[in-house]
Amino acid sequence: MKVDDILLHKLEKLAMIQIQDSKREDFKNELTEIIAKMNSLQEVDTSNILLNNEQKTPMREDIPHNTYIRDDILSQAPKAQDGYFIVPKIL
Numbered sequence: 001m002k003v004d005d006i007l008l009h010k011l012e013k014l015a016m017i018q019i020q021d022s023k024r025e026d027f028k029n030e031l032t033e034i035i036a037k038m039n040s041l042q043e044v045d046t047s048n049i050l051l052n053n054e055q056k057t058p059m060r061e062d063i064p065h066n067t068y069i070r071d072d073i074l075s076q077a078p079k080a081q082d083g084y085f086i087v088p089k090i091l
Contacts, residue, residue: 008024011031
């Protein structure tokens with residue numbers, strides 16, 4: 001696939017950028033090379049690669065337990081009341 005001025009203009013709009021006229025040819029050439037490299041991946045033979053869809057993320061038991069971290073954290077706060085941080089009003 002060859003990148004032309006029309007495609008480059010569409011990409012500029014999508015990316016919300018503006019390419020300098022002096023660099024347009026360089027961008028077109030570089031994008032053409034990138035697309036060619038990506039297209040070469042289509043030719044890779046993957047017929048003998050096994051998909052491992054059976055692998056699952058191991059899960060741990062969901063056992064609730066009491067932690068008193070909140071009290072430790074609030075004890076270090078400059079101001080706290082009823083389990084909440086007290087902060088200055090900002091509005």
